Amino acid sequence: MFLQINNLEKFYGEKDNRVQVLKGLSTGIEKGEICVLLGPSGSGKSTLLNIIGGIESYDKGEIIINGAAMSAMNEKQTTLYRREHLGYVFQFYNLIPNLTVKENIEVGAYLGSNPLDVDDLLHTLGLWEHKDKIPSQLSGGQQQRTSIGRAIVKNPDLLLCDEPTGALDYNTSKDILKLIEDVNRKYGNTIIIVTHNDAIKLMADRVIKLRDGMIRKEYTNETKTPAMELDW
Numbered sequence: 041m042f043l044q045i046n047n048l049e050k051f052y053g054e055k056d057n058r059v060q061v062l063k064g065l066s067t068g069i070e071k072g073e074i075c076v077l078l079g080p081s082g083s084g085k086s087t088l089l090n091i092i093g094g095i096e097s098y099d100k101g102e103i104i105i106n107g108a109a110m111s112a113m114n115e116k117q118t119t120l121y122r123r124e125h126l127g128y129v130f131q132f133y134n135l136i137p138n139l140t141v142k143e144n145i146e147v148g149a150y151l152g153s154n155p156l157d158v159d160d161l162l163h164t165l166g167l168w169e170h171k172d173k174i175p176s177q178l179s180g181g182q183q184q185r186t187s188i189g190r191a192i193v194k195n196p197d198l199l200l201c202d203e204p205t206g207a208l209d210y211n212t213s214k215d216i217l218k219l220i221e222d223v224n225r226k227y228g229n230t231i232i233i234v235t236h237n238d239a240i241k242l243m244a245d246r247v248i249k250l251r252d253g254m255i256r257k258e259y260t261n262e263t264k265t266p267a268m269e270l271d272w
């Protein structure tokens with residue numbers, strides 16, 4: 041297993057306000073898989089993603105990525121691990137407004153020790169002709185392509201996507217999902233997608249459904265539906 045999660049527990053708040061949001065999750069994801077994480081609002085999807093991403097702490101259990109236990113890492117090692125091995129894609133892009141498309145992607149390249157070729161990636165992303173524009177001159181889909189470029193340029197082992205199509209219309213969402221699929225095929229990154237969109241589970245290798253901080257259902261797809269054939 042590339043990513044192993046054992047009995048993970050997470051609490052928020054103190055004393056009377058203390059609530060348990062992850063209640064002993066255990067699961068695993070193989071290298072190169074696309075995993076879709078589903079569940080109602082408040083079920084703990086983003087919390088789980090942020091813990092895997094080293095952005096949030098956890099209270100009990102263990103996360104092992106590529107053989108390395110997160111609990112054994114100090115703060116500096118966690119930062120290094122995040123920088124070297126993780127890419128993050130957010131719902132609202134989080135691009136740097138006064139940098140061009142190419143420069144935004146280059147920011148990601150500086151963080152990795154073995155980055156992909158930026159010009160090659162701009163072509164893969166379909167952004168070559170937009171490379172000198174700043175984010176405000178782009179559509180939502182183009183901005184999300186740029187943010188995927190920034191996340192993927194350091195060629196991370198793990199790409200974490202939190203509602204990557206949440207702010208996009210139907211056709212643009214499918215384009216972005218196809219791009220995620222293409223990236224997975226071309227670079228072999230393991231990808232976790234958090235979404236409210238149930239249809240996306242059909243393009244996944246592995247589907248994990250959370251409810252109330254627990255895994256309600258988990259399965260792998262024998263056959264996957266290409267992103268462009270999804271319908272919702």
Ligand SMILES: Nc1ncnc2c1ncn2[C@@H]1O[C@H](COP(=O)(O)OP(=O)(O)OP(=O)(O)O)[C@@H](O)[C@H]1O
Pocket residue numbers: 052053061079080081082083084085086087088
């Ligand atoms: N910083 C925080 N402090 C206290 N409670 C929090 C905090 N962040 C999240 N929670 C609570 O943890 C629970 C899980 O939240 P989380 O954002 O992980 O859910 P989610 O499944 O991603 O929801 P959504 O689909 O609405 O984004 C919720 O009940 C939420 O209110």
